[in-house]
Amino acid sequence: MAGQPDTFELFTDLTEALASACSVVCAAVIVKGECSPSHLVGDEDAAKLLLTLESVQATLEDGIPRTEMPPFNAPLAAAAFIAVEPLSVPYQKAPAPVIAFAGDHLADRDRAVALLHSLTAETGNELMRLRQSPFLAAALAEIECGVTIADPSLEDTPLIYVNAAFERMTGYPKADLLGRNCRFLQGNLTDQPGLRIIRNALSRGMDCTTVVTNYRSNGEPFENRVKLRTLRSNDGALSYIIGIQLDVTREHAALDSLARQKHRYESLIETQSGYIWLMSAEGELMEVPEKWLELAGLPSSGGQPDLAAIRDALPPDAAQAFKEGWVEALRNTTPFQVIYQLPARSDSPRWFLDRVTPVLDDENGLLEWIAASQDITDLKTAEKEVERAAYEDRLTGLLSPEGFAQHLDERLREGDLHPASPVVVVDIKALREINNTQGYDVGDEVLREVARRLRTEIGEHGLIARTGGDEFTVLAPLDCQRTRRRLRECMAAVFDVPFQIRGFAFHVDASFGYARIRSSAGDARKLMTDAALAMHQSQHNPSATWTQYTKALEHQTRETVNLTTKLRRALETDQLELHYQPQVDLVSGGIVSAEALLRWNHPQVGFIAPDQFIPLAEQSQLIGPIGDWVLRQACRDLRAWRDGGLPVTPVSINLSLIEFQLGSIPDKIRHALAEFDLPPGMLTLEITESVFEQHSQALRQDLETLSAMGVRLSLDDFGTGYSSLGHLNDYFFDEIKIDKSFIFQLDEGPYSQAIVKAVAVIAAALGADVVAEGLELVSQVATVRQLGCTKGQGYHFSRPVTESCWRQLLIDQNAFA
Template sequence: MALFSDCHNWHHLKQTGLRCDGGQSAVSSRYDAPQPCGTVCLAGIEGGLAGRFVEVMESAGKVKHMTAPSMQIIHVDWNALRLISLERFMAETPDTNALFTDLAEALAMAFSMVCVAVIVKDGNSPGYLTGDSDAAQLLLTLDGVQATLADGNPRTEVPPPGTALANAAFIAIEPLSLPHQQEQTTVIAFAGKNLIDSERVVALMHSLATETANELMVLRQAPFLAAAFAEIECGVTIADPTLADTPLIYANAAFERMTGYPRAEILGRNCRFLQGDLQDQPGRRILRNALTRGTDCTVIVTNFRRNGESFENRLKLRTIRTPDGTISHIIGIQLDVTKERSALESLARQKRRYESLIEAQTGFIWLMNAEGELMEVPEKWLEMAGLSLSRVPADLAAIRGALSPEAAEAFCDGWVEALRNVTPFEVIYHLPAQSRSPRWFLDRVTPVLDEEHKLLEWIAASQEITELKRAEKEIERAAYEDRLTGLLSPEGFAQRLDERLKRMDLHPASPVVVVDIKALREINNTQGYDVGDEVLREVARRLTAEVGESGLIARTGGDEFTVLAPLENQRTPRQLSKCMAAVFDVPFEIRGFSFHVEASFGYARIRSSAGDARKLMTDAALAMHRSQHNPALTWTQYTKALDHQTRETVNLTTKLRHALQADQLELYYQPQVDLASGRIVSAEALLRWNHPQAGFIPPGKFIPLAEQSQLIGPIGDWVLRRACRDLRAWRDAGLLVTPVSINLSLIQFQLGSVPDKVRQALTDYNIAPEELTLEITESVFEHQGQALKQDLEALTAMGVRLSLDDFGTGYSSLAHLNDYFFDEIKIDKSFVSQLDKGPYAQSIVKAVVVIAAAIGADVVAEGIEWSSHITTVLHLGCTKGQGYHFSRPVPEPRWRQLLFDQKALP
């Protein structure tokens, strides 16, 4: 209800849409004369409307505002009110241009148009147009347009030939009725490209124009209602079912905000475009059925915003009928309920989880009041505890009596603390208390608090942990026992050895021996892992038989065993080592295969460990690694010198890893020359390490470390890419580039992906494959297999040259020259240096030349240091060579200069 103290001002305000149902003024009961001031009490109306009134009045500076719980009271200067324009108090003047713009753009989007134009009477140009501007300007001059502006009747015309409208199939003119106008002042004219669209376009335009006129009427005559209608959160749409495909002819601002589509892209389209590809939603079928029957319905459908984001739309359809019962319009009330649906689904999911958890758990739920008194007791727990079910709930004393004394005391102590501080507590116990194979439970008692953190009750969950107690024992067993062999694990060995050391019942010279089985990987790869596992089990059996019950044996690695072999009166250290080695003297007979297995040994004596089992194991492993990397050694004893040497190795390995990151590595280049002319034909890239403090470190010192630590992988990648980068730089500098060769390690092939890395480097630096040569030593054939063959074949197919380095010094590789294609064979310098000392070296060189000719490979003689070497190898048929006689390896800038000079080397 709205009560006003001044009848004149009431009449004035009544035009705003406020109404008075009677009542007495708060300050005066006289309604017959206006007062200079008064109080307005706004009650029973929407806050937004009262707020709008107050906002306008306050802006005049003549209002004192006060709010009450059920009404709004303002003190008004009525003289000031008379001066305020009613239009200012009402909603803003409707933006007809925006409405007409939406109409024009909606038509242009819905149909194929030459142009669409809004034309105002007596205007020199269209008020708004889309499409061809010349054609739109021509519409102004048409007689039909002027006639419609005069009489308000719609028309359809044939486009005049030979004009800008010649491409149109039809022209339609539709009047746009505006409220309170005495004559037609605005029309919308459109030229369509397809005659078949003519009726549909005219019908849609008529419907849109009618709805626009209705909207303008509402905006003009009920501005507060229009403002509220524009600000509501619900999307409102109106569709015309009398038109083809039931297009939308109205959409409010909330619908634009909800979907992200402007009105121009909404009008004239069926709203199902919002469903994207989800055209078979259950809600869609409900909508179709309701519209077929002509009934209202409410559904939830998934829609998509203009940016592609999906949202859940609760859509209520309401049909509007004409007096004869025909459906004239369909109103849609639409609300984004994405968050609401998500919250409900989350709540339902949590409820299902809780129910599933209760059903699936193997424990029980208890409830106690705030004082800790039992309210609900699980009957199955009572039955398992051997308590009577006749009295439920059972009393607390009977329940405590079913527990062991320790568990009952733990519960009592937990409750005292929990009731004092309102905190949870846990107790582990077993049932039945006297059973030899009980079931174990973990009870967690937790307080239930209200929103103000006041205690309401207690809830306890009894979770059976018997899958857990057994697992603890199994984990303990697994931690101290090797599952494959049944021997001790590293942890078990260390624990048992520490116990023996503390008892001090071992001879101080008793050794801890680490045994490493050689070539187990090859056994696994060639014979299968089942055979490899059986080898490990057989080694375990043999070691156990040799060491006896007084010793300890563990499998401490994939192919590694650690043994405590106590010295006894009847066995000296030498005898013990012979017995350990004898384990591998007898061939292994496994699944029809018979083969010898070799091993490396390292040991540390008890007295060197200072009573520490872990240090003994580490020292023995260190000694074993020394044997492992020195083929001349089988047994190695740990010494302080070995420890010092190992620390140096570790330190140098760490520095090498840092060198790769700190760019301390360099490539030097040594030329390969044509022996007859001295012309440079290629170069070998050689890795150098220039340490900032230690200076140049010899390759023979750090490359073996790189291979042992597998740093050779990233270092080899660096060499490959640096060589390709230098090749690219020389070519960009205009130098006559020669091919470059780099060395590949066996470990690089074992690490895998060599062809992929070579291909990537060639691609990244745009290097032709034939400009790169990969040098491989004979050692790769010691571990040759299908993977190596595939890698070499892939490199050959790529066009990269392959060179067999140090030929004749390593693995016997003549048989493999038929299987692997090499473009080049390099004669090792050990043969070249002996050329002047007898016929043997010359025979070797001549044989290599013959072999190379047979397989179509070039021959390069390494280590040429004297001119006599050149004469001899040329005589033997070798045409290329490299060595200090021509040049030592030089840094990249010096090599660049050699390429620039292009001089023959002596």
Template structure:
């Protein structure tokens, strides 16, 4: 269990690191229902105000990240932005916690939010590590090698984790290290050859080891042997860079002084876990450490043993490495290194790093060779633990994405797979609901049970990995005993049997996407990406359980990605526009309100239909910022019309269900109304009846909050989607809009008229208005009035028009048509 002192130290480091990285008004760790922040940088009174913000309380409630414009007229108005990040520890009974960050400069916002998220993520990982593996964590804290993690996806690749050994090594506290690039440790020595080696390796995404001169906080220089390893996410991109750092200053000092000051280095050797060897200019042994001979199981001797005896105690691989190193060194007179284990044949060996260096006289002539044997066993074990963590999923014991890709690539290089063998990505549906309703412990048990069933059903020839929070990836080699149909039977056996966990019995459903070996030209990452692409198709269509990757799917996805990228740019480049379509009184033709409709005018592609880009916005969650833009632009136009003396013309805007899921709609609406001085009754939010597909308490509370503010709620496209009559009474809708598909059929028979009449009766029972959409002929108006409908909109009156034309309509007070 994580102790309070552990949390206190880690949270202190986190807040201080943020305060050092940026200009801040205040940084605070806030616990739900707490009286004051548990950790604070900045003014306490400002922090108390920070605790009361809606965004802070909302994040404490739902665990979602948020940013907010500071409230004017308060102690926080000096801040340019406020970011809130959840800091909840999974698998631990603790109250909700957030980090609230009030920054001074708006230019820092994007970088600060990204760094805040990354630092919080690593803080949670550290707390989980301390809690779940206390013995390993204690050992990890005592190792002498520094361990760092940098995030290459953030600007300037800052450190997001540093262990205690790295603090001791550099003299800097964790708070001084986090959020900064390691290069500051090199001071003015930015042109070291080893740094170029590191930069080249990172550019290629490969491991590297180099010795770099660094400076401690007191200005003292030291030699740092640095091993960097990029860690890749399941999509193949580098997500983190792990560094293993060892202070080798003493070793270097010993090697340089051995030639001239043997007495000094001999006393130094006694204080080190090192052994010193001497060889003549031809590489023949002159002096061998007795302790090394003892470790190797060789008898002590006054004379150096033969090289053959030395090689006999090494593994064949280590002996070969020494042979090749010596051959090159004797030819070029260059140093070389070899890592080996002693004793060679044991399950728990000790590891050594030997560095062999030539000793020269003042005229650069070779005198002898000197070697230092440095024990590096806490270093090797730490590397192996990090490697294990990189290649194995801690929760389930399955392969990690990196481990799966490596093993799959081995198969592909060996060409031992049937070309029709599939790589299948399995997504557990509704895992979030299981976590929310039954707890994360039950959710973790579900993941472990799925892992057990997959491994059992697919057999030893398959590869099984957990590649995401609720996602598994498997390689199911086709054999004589396993056909495509039988593979589906295996998956049915995994998910067709109820899960019995902690007294609960429930069914778990899954979606599947797969790609065949022959479809991706022998590349593991491409296969995994293609299978995930096919899975996405299944996720978009709940009725589709299995989807297969095809070239056509990839082409369509590429188009979708390109259009989504253009849409993201469109928001920044002011390519979006609001058009307005009037709603009129069917008796007089007088304009009574307007519906705002989003349009995208691309400079090269022209107008892109909403039915093409709105679904993309919802899938990519761009609907959040786009929806905010629509709301604020409509409120801005409302204010402009009133300021021009045109009176009040209420406006309705369409709100996606996804917007309710992304954040607090009531807070967003309240800010827009306040910023533009718009009365709540001037704004109507139109929501399609698909809202009832996600009927739940949170949605109901949001709609009730909006209604309590005085915002009008309109149910759009009524009668075309989800059967919503059972839920209508639970929501306070002020308006029901009859879908245009029924209006267009009014003259074709009784059915459409019956639907319209029934809708009018239902609306009357609820005390709601009725608006008919899609009116395109005068006959429609006559029939609608006869049925009792008094409001409508459609092309008969006006198509949607840009704001300047709508502005002129209001000036003319035109009666339509």
């Protein structure tokens, strides 16, 4: 800064920034010899008390930072720590003041100290710019570009969104990425130059672009070009950190090769060249290569070179570069070089590198100048290919995410787009299944055909990019001919006609999400991000093919990510519990088995209902590790009951369709039984009939393997939508559980009673037990027993109880007789 900074504003900035960034009880700037703080925030009595601390006075004397625990029975007693830091203020002539602050959380200390030193080193104008920086928009949702969003308002700045490309790039599924800080991808490489750039930029609230080395899930390193943008709310608080992440391992190798090639050309120029120029010591042309004149479209010099004609043959920027280079060279007797194209106005020019070098005598006196013109067109073409690869999708020929964002930003700056024009993200459903069943070649043909159809429907005034493995992003300008309704029709038309590829004919469905231009504040990457967010909502809502981005949708997504993060921590910090509900023999009243039911006991909000977090676990793929926990905890409890000499009954656990899709269910069951030394008959697996929605040979093989192991299989919620008698014929079940909806309607008419009776007859024919769920009334118990049910479960007997209560029920086996 040109002038001296205003220390009053500086101290104000420091205390306010500290209070905003960290949870502090109080903070105060203290100057040696003064009886009260010059600036303070937070609890005034606590701040004044800081002045009396020995550590504060000691730091004022020796300038050494200190940290101490707060005193008891004082306004500072509620704090977790007290830190004292000297302030090195530019142009400060008086003794250096200190800033002392008391924080609520010890984990905030290092971050607060780093913030203080960063802000102190800045000048007044830079601080003002930091404080007043506008709400920044940022980039998301890219093809082959990973996109991440981190929330600094949450503990440890976790990821709250990653796109599919980032999953592919790192090899980690979303379940292993969301809720974690990106630093785990760096392994032990925690002191890379790129990371220092990132830390410095984020500490200053600035954007940055750099390259860091990350590791994929399989341990393979890759070079990641990270482009970070910070978003701030209206009050200036940092609200999001957006990351555009691109695997540039191959590009770096290519650029290294290009750099080596360039150095080779430069070496060739120094040793020999086809085109040699000679100039006098004063820079006047003496000899011009005839071949060069021919390429430039100029006549032979025939003697004195025509300097004006040569200048006119060059592109204007090259002519200016030569002029400026000669001025500096003649002044300091130094070489220079210029790159230009020839002919200047050709559609396919040749590229040249001219290096002008002084010729010196033995006493370093200037004799003349020599220039070598080297054709570097293999080099320029390669550079253009690298640039093209960055902005074009190789498979479809469409724009890449970077190319789409660049073109869209240009269109937004021109201001000729209707404000209601949408950016649409299209996701092809079941592309993975097409690849797995028909082969990746067929899947690639599908992508190319979708690209062709999109070009036809959108036309030359739109923009189309492939922004993910199965995602396309489209700018579809609205005008008087293309209304919103017409746009939806033409986009849907892309998928209305069956795809005929290599002898296969099949329909392809898609999910659509869109954001209107007026919602983006003129930022292409925010539009792409918002549209992708809306598309993900369509993916998880079968009834909504099209979803529009709204602020409410963004808030809902943030809440979902926040709950997902809490659920991950619940799994890591033993907040999950198993409660047990008995199954009772309807004749004897004795307990014959128990169903293990998952409960989440959050330390702040208490029990969270399963219907709130189980669907979330399935969407985020946390259901896999949660299912593993349930299996091992149920086996652990069974082992403990047996070791305690209790009359143990079998325990049933629930398996979801997603757990079967993740694979290895029989292996997991086998390992758990072996670990806790349990016989297979002590474990029952309850499988809802929704698994038959994905009826497959793999599912059948898994169930047959489990049955052969001796594990009991129970068909849960029978009659609710997917079941058929054919499934009962295809798969063996030891038990069929009648859905409670039929039990609730037993007194309303004969239909439900007929269903219960039919299931009991079918179960008997198959050699399976039949269980009536949801029994609450004595009359219901009597009715289902008359209809042939052998077992019952419901609140009439017992609600799900904790493990300790279940032990007591095991002791009194005939509690329900």
